[in-house]
Amino acid sequence: MAAEQVTEATAVALANLEAVKTIMAGLTIMIGAFGPALAIGKLAGKAMEAIGRNPEAASKIQTAMILAIAFAEAIAIYALVVALILKFV
Amino acid sequence: MNISLAPEVLFHIAGIGITNTYLIAVVIVLLALVFGLVLKARGIQAVPTGMQNVTESVFDVWLTTIDSVSGDRKLTLKFFPIVVTVFLFVLFSNLVELIPGLGTIGVYGMHNGHVALIPFLRSASADLNFTLAVAIIVMTSTWIVGIREIGFKHHISKFFTLKNPIAAFVGILEFIGEFAKIVSFSFRLFGNIFAGEVLLLVIAFLVPVIAGIPFLFLELFVGLVQAVVFSMLALVFLKMAAVHH
Numbered sequence: 001m002a003a004e005q006v007t008e009a010t011a012v013a014l015a016n017l018e019a020v021k022t023i024m025a026g027l028t029i030m031i032g033a034f035g036p037a038l039a040i041g042k043l044a045g046k047a048m049e050a051i052g053r054n055p056e057a058a059s060k061i062q063t064a065m066i067l068a069i070a071f072a073e074a075i076a077i078y079a080l081v082v083a084l085i086l087k088f089v
Numbered sequence: 090m091n092i093s094l095a096p097e098v099l100f101h102i103a104g105i106g107i108t109n110t111y112l113i114a115v116v117i118v119l120l121a122l123v124f125g126l127v128l129k130a131r132g133i134q135a136v137p138t139g140m141q142n143v144t145e146s147v148f149d150v151w152l153t154t155i156d157s158v159s160g161d162r163k164l165t166l167k168f169f170p171i172v173v174t175v176f177l178f179v180l181f182s183n184l185v186e187l188i189p190g191l192g193t194i195g196v197y198g199m200h201n202g203h204v205a206l207i208p209f210l211r212s213a214s215a216d217l218n219f220t221l222a223v224a225i226i227v228m229t230s231t232w233i234v235g236i237r238e239i240g241f242k243h244h245i246s247k248f249f250t251l252k253n254p255i256a257a258f259v260g261i262l263e264f265i266g267e268f269a270k271i272v273s274f275s276f277r278l279f280g281n282i283f284a285g286e287v288l289l290l291v292i293a294f295l296v297p298v299i300a301g302i303p304f305l306f307l308e309l310f311v312g313l314v315q316a317v318v319f320s321m322l323a324l325v326f327l328k329m330a331a332v333h334h
Binding site for chain 2: 063066067070073074077078080081084085088089
């Protein structure tokens with residue numbers, strides 16, 4: 001039955017808890033870094049376009065871009081912290 | 090190789106454990122104090138030379154940056170102490186992770202119930218206690234600046250307003266966002282620096298000296314950028330708190 005299969009799968013998982021934790025740590029950072037990578041790429045691309053159109057405002061655009069990239073990167077760092085907690089705690 | 094999220098306790102004073110990251114932070118503060126006292130003892134000259142020149146140039150860059158965000162010299166002089174203090178403190182504690190001997194030179198002791206190597210050098214910002222403390226101080230100062238600049242009623246009406254349902258809902262979200270900013274500040278700095286330390290340790294464990302050089306450059310850059318981001322975000326939040334809606 002489905003319930004027996006679920007309990008059996010849970011028993012197998014608990015027996016190899018270390019392996020499951022390691023696999024999940026890898027998956028966490030793998031999936032969690034995907035969104036921020038796309039976001040940072042888009043941000044930098046738009047900033048390059050803006051600088052290309054108006055090279056005089058380059059330093060203003062650069063400051064705002066670095067700030068925005070730090071916000072986007074923070075999300076990837078949250079995923080990394082969860083992965084580290086899974087691995088080392 | 091000992092990688093642990095929590096900082097390691099070196100010794101106890103009156104029942105409170107003193108961790109290695111706390112010692113590093115105390116050393117940084119004492120060095121800053123000594124620097125200030127030496128600068129003052131030499132006398133402030135109208136035409137700056139040497140150490141005074143370097144300090145004044147750093148302060149000048151920061152004054153122009155804060156001017157460009159706040160737009161008003163009086164406001165700049167109010168924001169300057171906390172923003173530049175946060176910048177220098179976070180910068181120097183980020184740079185500690187580049188010192189040779191990080192995580193490897195230490196004594197063996199009890200940590201979390203088993204015997205492990207307790208290193209002497211560990212960056213202060215790789216300790217969630219430190220980053221959380223700085224984040225709480227920065228957000229509290231934004232609230233205090235908001236209350237002092239525009240008055241208690243206007244400050245509270247940014248969060249709790251009954252004008253229309255949309256504004257009330259957005260206000261509640263902003264209120265929760267204030268606490269989310271504390272978490273975001275602390276975890277951004279902690280995650281970056283702790284991950285950098287783990288990276289440097291693992292690379293040094295695999296290929297001792299040579300492979301570590303590009304990663305040291307990366308960590309130098311990351312430490313600088315994180316200090317800049319922390320202080321610029323603190324500045325932006327201070328400015329947003331000091332203006333009306």
